[in-house]
Amino acid sequence: MFNRCRTRSTIFSIASFALASFGWSLANAQLETGWKAHDLSRPLPKVATPADEDLTVSPPSDAVILFDGSDLKQWSDSQGGKSKWQVKDGVLIATPKSGNLFTKKKFSDCQLHLEWEIPADIKREGQARGNSGVYFMESFEIQILDTLTNKTYADGMAGAIYGQYPPLVNAARPAGKWQSYDIVFHGPRFNEDGSLKSRATATVFLNGILIQDNSEFLGPTTWIKHQDYSKSPNKRRLSLQDHGNPTRFRNIWIRELVSERPQPEKPYPSPEVELSDDKMKRLVGDYGDFKVSNSGDRLFCRFFQTEMELVPLSESEFLMKKCAGKLVFDLDANGEVKEAKLHLDAAGKRVGTKKSATAK
Ligand code: MG
Secondary structure: OHHHHHHHHHHHHHHHHHHHHOOOOOOOHHHHHOOOOOOOOOOOOOEOOOOOOOOOOOOOOOOEEEEOOOOOOOEEOOOOOOOOOEEEOOEEEOOOOOOOEEEEEEEOOEEEEEEEEOOOOOOOOHHHOOOEEEEEOOOEEEEEOOOOOOOOOHHHOOOOEOOOEOOOOEOOOOOOOOEEEEEEEEOOEEOOOOOEEEOOEEEEEEOOEEEEEEEEOOOOOOOOOOOOOOOOOOOEEEEEOOOOOOOEEEEEEEEEOOOOOOOOOOOOOOOOOOOOHHHHHHHOEEOOOOEEEEEOOEEEEEEOOEEEEEEEOOOOEEEEOOOOEEEEEEEOOOOOEEEEEEEEOOOEEEEEOOOEOOOO
């Protein structure tokens, strides 16, 4: 969208950088998008017609099943009481004047699968045509609306980050058809002083088609304006919107994302000895399945068309720098190589005797 007016974009970028320099980073949403909320001149995305079949995905074993067609035991009203939303024939129905529906459990980073349907007999137009939405952390709405042909503002279409970013394409199906959302959401992060560290993001597939690609929420979504972040708890409830329309839902499940990966006890190794030129060059050679060469004071092992730097632990034992494995030389009393054993954790052991003193 910035290509439409490069000069204006440049000014916005400079302004954003200047604000960031003063610690007001990420604050002014309009400066960054160039669009006011619900700007009717904002281009509508092109249609990308999804496949005809329902893309229903059964929950994996580690999912929290929020709705399987039976009851509302995972949900409550805004105050934690019993919600008036209805469950009928295995379908959850947004019931007008019941208020939003909230999960009892709180979430932050997650993968959500949710299926929704605008009733085929929907009569109203614009933002009143089947409006609902899924809110992450009670604050960040991915819009639900009948928008295949219904005209409305681009940042209020199905799959929009409401009031901020339209979907990349219009991948909606017509009213009366079930549609699916698969959403990866990451919550915002805050510094200890309460300032914003990183924004919330969403990657969204509608009916199997990518419509938000790691999009950043400019702030909590709201009607008619952009809104800035303020520090919020790490986890909050997921919510479905009651916008006065009987939008229907089924098969809702969520997986909490684990953001921290296990770290190795030892990262990439460092040399534990220093080899003299002479000692290094005695190891260089062609060993059949693998070859050893040197470049300056660094030693390399080539195997399977891969060259890996060797990290000396001793004069005869070397770890692969970036691969789980090691190369061990059996040296005679004069320090000459009798044989060499290449151990690759993922690909077994190779034993070689030196075929030549060069590694070509
Ligand atoms: Mg909505």
